[in-house]
Amino acid sequence: MNEFVERQMKLTWRPPKKSYDVVIVGAGGHGLATAYYLATRHGMSNVAVFERGYIGGGNSGRNTTIIRANYGIPAAVRFYQRSVDLYRGLEEETDRWLMHQQKGILWMAHSEGAVRAERMRAKLNTEFGAQTEFVGPQQVKGLCPQLDMSGGGRWPVLGASYHPQGATARHDRVVWALAEGAMERGAHVHQNTPVDGLILDGERVAGVRTAAGDVAAGAVVSAVGGHVSRIAAMAGLRLPIRTHRLQAFVTNHYQRQFGPIVASSELFFYASQTARGEMLLGAEIDPQPSFSYRSSHDFVQDVCRRALRLLPFMSNLRVLRQWTGVCDMSPDYSPIMGHTGVPGFYITTGWGTWGFKAIPAGGEQMAELIATGEVPELIAPFGLDRFARDRTMADRGSAGTH
Amino acid sequence: MSLRIPCPTCGDRSVHEFVHGEIRRVPDHLTDPDERDLDFAFHHDNEEGVVTERWFHAQGCRRWFEIRRDTTTDRIVVAEAS
Numbered sequence A: 001m002n003e004f005v006e007r008q009m010k011l012t013w014r015p016p017k018k019s020y021d022v023v024i025v026g027a028g029g030h031g032l033a034t035a036y037y038l039a040t041r042h043g044m045s046n047v048a049v050f051e052r053g054y055i056g057g058g059n060s061g062r063n064t065t066i067i068r069a070n071y072g073i074p075a076a077v078r079f080y081q082r083s084v085d086l087y088r089g090l091e092e093e094t095d096r097w098l099m100h101q102q103k104g105i106l107w108m109a110h111s112e113g114a115v116r117a118e119r120m121r122a123k124l125n126t127e128f129g130a131q132t133e134f135v136g137p138q139q140v141k142g143l144c145p146q147l148d149m150s151g152g153g154r155w156p157v158l159g160a161s162y163h164p165q166g167a168t169a170r171h172d173r174v175v176w177a178l179a180e181g182a183m184e185r186g187a188h189v190h191q192n193t194p195v196d197g198l199i200l201d202g203e204r205v206a207g208v209r210t211a212a213g214d215v216a217a218g219a220v221v222s223a224v225g226g227h228v229s230r231i232a233a234m235a236g237l238r239l240p241i242r243t244h245r246l247q248a249f250v251t252n253h254y255q256r257q258f259g260p261i262v263a264s265s266e267l268f269f270y271a272s273q274t275a276r277g278e279m280l281l282g283a284e285i286d287p288q289p290s291f292s293y294r295s296s297h298d299f300v301q302d303v304c305r306r307a308l309r310l311l312p313f314m315s316n317l318r319v320l321r322q323w324t325g326v327c328d329m330s331p332d333y334s335p336i337m338g339h340t341g342v343p344g345f346y347i348t349t350g351w352g353t354w355g356f357k358a359i360p361a362g363g364e365q366m367a368e369l370i371a372t373g374e375v376p377e378l379i380a381p382f383g384l385d386r387f388a389r390d391r392t393m394a395d396r397g398s399a400g401t402h
Numbered sequence B: 001m002s003l004r005i006p007c008p009t010c011g012d013r014s015v016h017e018f019v020h021g022e023i024r025r026v027p028d029h030l031t032d033p034d035e036r037d038l039d040f041a042f043h044h045d046n047e048e049g050v051v052t053e054r055w056f057h058a059q060g061c062r063r064w065f066e067i068r069r070d071t072t073t074d075r076i077v078v079a080e081a082s
Helices: A004-008 A027-040 A074-094 A112-125 A136-143 A171-182 A230-232 A297-310 A312-316 A358-373 B035-041
Strands: A019-026 A049-051 A106-111 A133-135 A159-163 A187-190 A195-201 A202-208 A213-222 A240-254 A261-264 A269-274 A278-289 A319-329 A334-338 A347-350 B004-007 B011-014 B020-022 B051-058 B064-070 B075-080
Touching: A004 A202, A019 A027, A019 A202, A027 A171, A027 A358, A049 A213, A074 A112, A074 A171, A074 A358, A106 A112, A106 A136, A112 A133, A112 A159, A112 A297, A133 A136, A136 A159, A171 A187, A171 B020, A195 A213, A195 A230, A213 A230, A230 A347, A240 A297, A261 A297, A269 A297, A278 A297, A278 A319, A278 B020, A297 A319, A312 A347, A334 A358, A347 A358, B004 B064, B004 B075
Parallel strands: A019 A049, A019 A213, A049 A187, A106 A261, A213 A347
Antiparallel strands: A106 A159, A133 A159, A195 A202, A202 A213, A240 A278, A240 A319, A261 A269, A269 A278, A334 A347, B004 B011, B020 B051, B051 B064, B064 B075
């Protein structure tokens, strides 16, 4: 975080106390949102968020900032729609400009099978509250004139599911606004303070061991991205999580006239234009589990080759920046939120490639769980125990590309 | 530069030619058969550091082999045929 931001935001850094009601590990979007909603909705401000680096420096600063709710299973559609709604009100609520911009997202179909899948997705989304409609090629062209509708001859656009509430927001601003909102109400955020261990009182997790000493806690929440298996192991838990890299890149600036977010699950890429005018492209995770933040050239090469089929104008652009985040992938491509079976220890993980869009809803629901002790209905299907109960939430189709 | 996997038969090739295979290990301290099944089906070590893993050279010699890779840097440590 730079000096300019420090001056603009009312962030007050305080030394750690000996004990808190709630300790959250990881000051990314989800950790800070949990603290924010604990403070604003439940009046719990004796809360600390511990962060080994700086706030929003992990995956919250490495995503592609897309907000949408057009998922593939009812429980997920309802949950992400809650998040879309909260995002829309977040600027007013926090009184901060988050550069939230509703753009609409077009999900292309290039084959008859994909047309069927997108039609089904549109029906299911609309049924469960996330407005989506299937649109034909002419409407697609109208919404995004830059598209080559023949897809380079090989990937013709036969239609798309259009989700008008698809949006983007500035990731840093979201994180800062949540941190500020939580800190204003008395929550502590401790940067550069890694959590090295958990304090166990019998079965129960009773606090954390940090670089700044032991801290007792009524409840410990892991909102860690990337290293969650290590935190869970401290509580004797094994998780259904594998961590993979996900890369993305932006091109140089181009006049701001690329309206919607464009995605194609058959060509495995998605593109949008940032507020600065850069074209932002992303695709799929790397195949091998890895914690490395290293980017690779072949990724750019592959994605460009596919993206140019649909968006040939980009052949005149240059790649400006490339980066990598690490994604905690759950086996069913759905998040894991709630109790862990270890008393006093909560978890919010499995945010794979869909974490940013879920920040407000994830935080709100986790806060409700911690404050009331009861699992909110919205996240009940996403508990860690679903694997043992054979109730997995398979949703690879709609999560795979983001 | 992309990750190159040292195939014992074909030499260093791009990772895109391979399929990754994890070696699943259920920890010995789990004794309940249901718990062991659950662990085998879903849980992962997800280790940070040097791990032993299997790779299948799908677009090459079509053989499985084991390598050791540091997951924090993606560097290959030692390569050996299995």
